[in-house]
Amino acid sequence: MEDDARLVPRSGLLQTATNLSSPIKDAPGHVDDKSNPYKPQIDKYEVNQMFEKKFFYQKPSGEDGWKLPKPDEMFAEFYQINTLQELKPKLNKVKSKLNDYSIEDWSLHTRRQDPSNEIPWRLKNETKAEFVTIAWCKFFECLHSYPLVKGPHLNSLHLCELPGAFIAALNHYLHSTFQKSEVRWRWLSTTLNPYYEGNPSSGMISDDRFMFHTFDNWLMHDDFTGNIISRNNIEQMQEQCKQRLENNVQLITADGSIDCVDAPDCQEEVVASLHFAEITTALSILADGGCFVVKMFTLFESSSVCQLFLLNCVFEEVHVFKPATSKRGNSEVYLVCIGYKKETQYLPELLQKMKENVECINILPLFPKSHLPTDFLLQHEICARLFMNLQIEAIESNIQAYEIKPTRRQVIYKQHLRTHTANEFYTRYKVSCIAEEDKILFSCPNTNENCKSKPFCKGSYSEREMAKDTTMEERIFALHRTMNNLEKMLDLNYGMNFHEESENSSKSIPEFRIYRGALFTELLSSLFVHPFVIQFHQKLKQILGRDPIFITAPSCTADDMKIPINNDKTRSFSLLPRQFLIQLLGTIYEKQPRKIVFSNIILLTHLSVSVLRFLALYMYEHLNISTEPEFKIELQSKRDKFTKEQISTLKKLHSLLVDDLNILCILPIDKLHRNEFANALTNHNNQLLLKNFKLALNN
Template structure:
């Protein structure tokens, strides 16, 4: 059945006069720059030539906003988030859309993009006339802007032949930090050919060569008539410096977009506040390059945060930018961008600064008012009338959203994934991790080692040991994968050599973050890797005849991880070469947090042994060697690693496609093994530290 079959067009909800003004304000948080003909771009020689500067009026606004935000420092983040969710006027929009429209991959980002698309003419006339367009989506994970754009095009521009390319920090590259990366790959996993992670496979847009590779891929598909950029960086530890922290990323997004876009194209990028010289200069630049520049806060963007979107229409073309490219490149992803201002203050007209102040003041006032209202409501939680009004407004906003943007379902056949995403139900491997208040999190950094140890121990008890569903709770978890007749095709992925593991698709994130937090203390690390702290050999036989044991070393962070990993591969390969058919190998202390190691284990289990056992003691059992000739696969992998070692700039990151390893029982078994492996490491390390602190 198609989704349209049971859809009935909702009537507009006519709210009473008490809420009409508020409704208008919620749906019309906009500012449009008014271009003056006497505005001129500064001479090329003055770009990045002066130190950072401040505008007095913007500094006053910044201090005002930070004062209001500082009142939240002592609020527990979980309680406060729950409170503001209840008070969010647009809080029912997603729920109502899911019930009536059931869009593909519906998230808050989906609704925000749809508002931008409906509020401004983001599809250029050329795309409508020529019936084709390419869109490029920067810092896009998990991908809801793309599914939202697809829904919008299917309802409003059905005749356009649309192609897309997306970029984001690669969730399959373990060197990326989880605090800056969206690890949700539900959409990406199925559309991987449309994603570009640059020449080094990290997906880091702040690398110039990566940026150029992404631009080339997008342009190879045709005219790029829409670019979106939704990048951000985790600022939870620096809530008063969100604009400064994210500004270098926004610069890279915009410079990439300006090179990729075709004439008359549209650029949509996320911003936060407009107080710093960097944002002022960038907005002055885009005002010269687009016929219309708007700043817009969608109704489904959280009212209490600083997020806004710049909607830039009718690009004047990249030709006018070419003479400045060497200068723009020099600051791209470099310290120069932080140390110097893009334009001197005196080169920016007073008439433009006045508009910036007007815009900054407007959005700052909205945010301050919302924070105040939320604090008052938090302190007056027993006021029933207050909550009653919010409930009515939430219902009105949800109805108005669907009516105003004329939202209707599309058929599954019109979706990018043809309905497949509606069926998927993956476990959330990365739940909200931050706990307590901002003040409490800051206090942790000032604790003594003993206090930190107690804090880490209590987290282990509360978050890890209390969740038995994610661990191996039996002596051996056996899995059968062997299939000598199935053809296994090696597919090498190359990229930036892995210095250390910062993230993994094969583990419950809170466990791994605890492990990282323990090792973040140099004093703890010294104790853990002292001679007294070496891992003890496990001599259990699990009721089996063990023909050979291989104890792999601990990664002691004294070398690059990729060097350690490839050394372990050689040790494993040498052990397996000594085995005879029918024999069993027990491998101790094998770390399977990377795609490289997981692909190696996949090859072994699929082509070599009758079955594999994952134990609760950091051990895997490779039972009954069936096919020694299958070791040829591992020898090919080892040879490829040696070849890359000579090159030095790249390494083998994976020897199979992620679509092969990251699915089904095998994938789930690896996750259970890693959860248990790192839980055991945390217990072992904290026990050792206890003796010395």
């Protein structure tokens, strides 16, 4: 480690594990046989250090305390902190050593090298904890390492939360710390909404298994996007928390990030606007005395420096923490802010200006450079250097292990280290089981992940960069190769036909659940197709310059009548025209056809799928979804006429779609996902899209 790695703060700033007692010796699996060379002694200090990667800011008191500037001094100038900027190339130089490693091989290698990778397995299989992920483990560490929860009565808000691991971890913490009869917990959450097809798939997590069963707790705002980089949405969240949580939110978490796999040297800059929105939201909603946990990365940019100064001015304590279960080679750290001082001078005016600027793409630093105290900047530099050096050390260690085949002794040491690390996690955090009925998704069926597969991004960073300069022929060849990989990866049920049948007499009038939101004119995501197929669609559309979704002509007939789809292929969108759905409902209302046939039609939006589901559940007795010999979706009725009730409902729905352009879905979400109908429709869409993509590539 280089000289600056040994730079340490003055007493009290850096919390180390040097003097901590370790429970490892008495933990299960402890090895103390010095005579056997293959039962190595585990360094207790090494294990403790993994749990003590912490830093906290010491603030002067009284008149010398750190204070916010006047609001008219905000966003006044652009600048950088030179000493911090000098650290960036040093870190990036080490990161660049990874450029030629395949992302799949490197990810597998670092998982094997991670001393903490036994912890999630044990939590899932021994403790039977709910919804365990790495994020679950990291937040569980935060909860036990800092006084974030003052008692069993708690209101919490979780930003950028999908798939929901922080919520599950908090539930486990509450029920393993307090008596069940004591716990009074209410929570709300928000995230980029996977049920909104106008949100880009690259910015979302598609795993909705937790959200699906708790959707009423998720705030998606009037535009249904779940996007917090919006002043209107932040203010709506304030109002919702005021109404539903009595304006008393004591804990806010923010675990947001943006995929930076193709810009690893600019991660901090890429996520800056998201962090700004998270902090703005939290400080606008959090109750006096509350706590805030937010994930950040490197802390070199002036925007991050100002955000840390802001948090130090408005919280009693600000800690920077890298949990033991956080991957050692990445840049992520968690800011743990305790004791919100809501009455801080100038804070209301500052928050107002922050909300006004939250949608700006390139935002200036919050405060002028001259207002940042020297002692704060010194501490911040120490903090940035500390976590940078921990990351450099981890990357270098992983590279060495990758390039040099480990000895048997080293392999065994790693195995024992993983066991001791897991034992330390269990002992330090007093991990225990909770009752099944105390789990959030207790008794909820079908909570399996809807997308288990390898990363879509493949190859090394260098290979992906070189691919940007290839010829069109080379790009087409690469797309063919990706297409073949997709077909192997996806669990496609070729030739599987779906049939659903019900008696007309058993059909009840539907409970419409109208979801409204901002209109979108281009399909950017969909939960009715595999996420990798959508990503491939975006890449294919970009390279070919046209949309390949409707390359095979779609058609719809009602008995012998043809219903025009009027999809303008020259326009760049992948949506069935709304007018087609309105005309379809109008035709059914007027003509009452016994049979509806959709040929080569791909239903990808909640509006189109909910209309189909409405017709299948409440108008027709038979639904067939087939992929061979043709791609067809058929609705068929035994009766010549619908009931008066059915006709009345159909007319009501038709009028709704005509009069309200903001309707995005007409049925409850739970009728459209995680059932046999959804599986069959997704399989149909996957196969038809891949067929269309092949035709587009061959022409």
